[in-house]
Amino acid sequence: MLKASSDSESKPGEDDSPAAAALKCAFSLMQQRIISNPSDMMGILLFGTEQSKFQTPDERSKGGLAYPHCYLLADLDVPSAEDVKRLKSLVEDEEESKSLLVPSKEPVSMANVLFCANQIFTTKAPNFSSRRLFIVTDNDDPHTHDKALKSAAAVRAKDLYDLGVIIELFPISKPDHDFDRSKFYDDIVYRSSPLDPEAPAPLAPTVKPSLAKDGISLLHSLLSSINSKAVARRALFANLPLELGPGFKISVKGYIIFKRQVPARSCYVWLQGEKAQIAKGVTTQMADDTSRTIEKAEIKKAYKFGGDQVAFTPEEIKKVRNFGDPVIRIIGFKPLSSVPFWASVKQSTFIYPSEEDFVGSTRVFAALQQKLLRDEKVAIVWFIARKNAAPVISALVPGPEQLGDIGEQVMPPGMWLVPLPYADDVRSNPDTTLIQAPDSLVDMMRTVIQQLQLPKARYDPQKYPNPALQWHYRILQVLALDEDLPEKPEDKTIPKYRQIDKRAGGYVIDWGHELEDQFRAWQKENGPRTSSAKRSAPDESAPPKKRTKPSDGVESGDGPNSINDNDIKQHYSKNSLNKLTVPILKSWMENKGLSTSGKKSDLVERVEEYFENK
């Protein structure tokens, strides 16, 4: 779905020619995409090279001659280890890249390049919902004097547009010349795709034209601008009604912006052939009694109940799960602060207005977003994402646009559906005692915290790649490319210990001393407590909290499982604690704040200990 093309008009003598930088980008992108979008295709076509290469199974085409000075470095496909290896050697071996990146003596026809790309998409990726052509070049005017070639290129660009291919341009300026889109490329690039007319106009160019002298910054800025376009935007749901009130709807689209990326599942590999091959599992369903193969339509759903099955027809199952049509329906508004920090069950979904179903959606959506931002409010909504999907009560949280250092968008403006837990999803807190820190100790901790703010006082996910995920694919790459195993994984999530020590070490030590002092003082006041008694303070002032029901002041009020102190003491003196049942022992021990874990013998031992120490 993605093609990086590169103009190879490299400047000899420079460390990172634009072409070499583009190749590095492609290499980095390829590695990244294998992790993030393992089923996406990618190809690399160099143009303006002295060499030409194009392969096609179609005998009717004229082989490499059809597209002179086009070099198909990697055909459009899901990348293989060989593709990565080839690119890697090009990126790492200067000699090799120099021999390939030789500019052609005659100018390349851009019409030809675009048609070459067209044919690659047509044959290799028919029917893909998103097909994009990335053009990286520093030549803003390939056909200065040839108007016919220029027109031909515009026609071929229109072909690509009609095919549904989106062209993204990554221009690179030269030290003495700013890249001028209007000379040629404004005839090539379209403002939206025919498949997604709602797609916004391309944002202001964020590719910072870099000086070719500064190879690193060129690579860096190219990488960042390509990365921002690397993933085609795919909607999670399209044109869902957002109902602001009875009879008032606008339409929105939903996007997944946050999603936990995990290593792809392991698969089975067949090793008997020349090449290792992935074996695909095929499941057939059969009836357990006769082992006959069954059709989907025969299957009934049943729930286990009382040692038997309670069955429903598929229609009934649908009816049971149906809570109405897909919708985001606003129930009302609350302050953002009324949504507790803990009220979270999974990642949120981003929504953005769409004019497709309701003209005027955008302005209404914008008005709502701005009101909620201003007043720090949220809408509480009833959200059904798809037909028969489980309804989720969510908070619709407004999100402002956030810009990065160079004015690029880091977070889009819109609203977020934050799914809230139901009462069923909330766990109760485990019992514990509460010992509040004295103010002096809190003050010292405050100093520590103030020393250790994260850079720019915010959590920036981009700074923290997932170490386990990176390691997984690093090793796979090593195995696939037959490289040497790396020694130590790179893990950017490990705190910067040296800095912590340098910046806050002294304050932490002060805090530690204060804790010792304050704790000693507290112990003096509250009396020393053995560790077994800590669980629930046996002080008369603080009745034990553990699961004891309010017993109307009557000690035997706990029913047949309770025993009073005298009785149990008698058992203790007669050495007959063993005769009591476990629940009776436990219930008495709970009252005394003793641990009730372990086997019966442990319990008896603990009770004995209790009386021995008395």
Added chain:
Amino acid sequence: MLTMADKEATVYIVDVGASMGERHHGRSETDLDWALRYVWDKITSTVATGRKTATLGVVGLRTDDTTNELDSEEGYAHISVIQPISQILMPDLRSLRSALVPSSTNSGDAISALVIAIQMISTYCKKLKYRRKIILLTDARGSMETEDIDEITKKINEDNIELVILGVDFDDPEYGVKEEDKDPRKAQNEETLKSLTETCDGVFGTLQQAVDELGIPRIKSVRPVPSYKGQLTLGDPEKYDSAMSIDVERYPRTMVAKPPSASQFVTASNPADGDASIQSSATMAGSSDLGPSAGQAALTSVRNARTYQIEDSEAPGGKRDVDRDDLAKGYEYGRTAVHISETDENITKLETMASFDIIGFVPKDKYERYMHMSTTCIVIAQRTNDKAQMALSSLIHALWELESYAVARLVTKDDKSPLIVLLAPSIEADYECLLDVQLPFAEDVRSYRFPPLDRVQTVSGKVLTEHRNIPTRELQDAMDTYVDSMDLSTFGRDDEGNPAEFMPIEDTFSPVLHRIDQCVRWRAVHPAEPIPPPYEILTRFSRPPDDLVEQASDPLRDLIKIADVKKVSPRQKGRKRARDRTKPLSGLDVDELLGREKRTKISPENAVPEFKQMLETTEDLGAIQDASKQMSVIIENLIRHSVGDSGYGRAIEALNAMREELTALEEPTLYNDFVRSLKNKLLKGDLGGDRRDMWWEIRRNRVGLVDKKLSSRSEVSEEEAAQFYTSR
């Protein structure tokens, strides 16, 4: 380890006297059926737990027969133990259903039934730890002997039995139930039962309320299980003296309660015919020995058999089965298979040590709520460690005072993947803890960009603040007023009737979870009846409350008027897009360039664009027909010359383009005629052999007939279009 909930033993005493078979006060069901609603709900809830230790028994009061331990004694007639105390399974439910029907007598003493129930519990539970409970449902129209009542009260209290008495049309002024012209004997009995419950701290209620409250979901409580026990550190204690470490424990705060999952079954082949099937299906079969369940045939479970295939160009169909034993574990790296030998099994796993390590701190207002990635947990100090409690408390309070959060790296167990969590302080009257939630890693964020909502940037770079997509002052004001009028934060009422937050989390119940629970339990006792509607409590929050809507109706009306939102009709959506959209950024008229070139012949290599361009530059029906004809030939050739399925993708793409363009041009018949003939050729094998897979692709991609709904010019009905996809 699972928590061992208390063992419980409950006896239901159900009055089935002849008077219970009557209908009263305009109710359409008999008093017994009404009471049974409660009974079935409670019993099936117990069954649904699947716990062996959740036991119950059922005693029939005013039964025709007499079967109980004391049946030889006077006063114990017409009381029958229908179900001794035990775990209840489906067969028990079925026999209960046939037993709990109105009798033809009105004799039988409720007090005596209580004695029987006490006796049953006493015998079953002995002195063991049990939750003991007796629930009596009656209309109190029978005669009662009250002589021994003190004795009974004493026994109930001694054994710590919870007593619940629910009566048909019992008076309950608090709930607003008062039975007019009450039978004097009933009135007296009610009084007796009421005082009985009062002396043994029981519950006395009217059935109306009990039935009304059946929909209130029961929330399962789960014992907290720690997800991390160890130290919370700041700095590296192994390397630096200045490092802080506090012993902590981490427990879940939220965890999604999943509805039970259904298993797959099919109707069993007649078990009487095959010996082999009897054994496996015996436990499954909804045994048909009882009348009411006869509607349900026996079921047998579905087994999944998995086979493995590899691609093999020489094998028929391009695929070949391989033996499971010849397969090794591996991963995909791009399209390359990477095999991992058994000895290296964990080679791709990052080695980690359990730890909870603070990375740094961020101010609360620099954090966006939508970054929450997961369920939440709480972090408290080790529960036996006073010093840790004091230490953690200082961190909690310092964060609170600074309005800050901590960011930490968490490995819950050795060799688990590291997580990054955000830690927030939580201080309540008698509880302090840190709350944590997972944050995204770099790979978890997709950088999608969207245009701003408060300004519009044109292609030329001009920034507009007035545009049809930007709210006017007027619209913004109307929205502000509406939002303010729909405020929920004081719309609710607390127990004392004071304004409170409407729809707090504790009032919202998972609709699917409880709906499935309701339906399964209903179906278990009503196998032949349709599923009841969902309880109101499950859909209460599916729309704004009526009072609020009423209150906000004026602001809403104003907002609608000013917003001037127009629905786009489905037909408009299909229309050809405006011409100016198809121009490149420069606005160059490519059509004109094309027009000069005059494309009249569509080349197979570039079919889709050329087809579209041909239609774009013409209005002439003849030219449209010509383009369609050329396209048809290209599509047929793609299929005819396809090696295996290699050409199908392109054929589908071309079909799709043709379908869309001709629909937009309101010439659906051109397409429909072609796709009909194509189907015919495919199924007859006229396009280079067996091309049924191509037909399957057409079905899968839904590029069949264009129906009336899609294009008003079509003569094909929706039914016909759907019918088209079948293989006939």
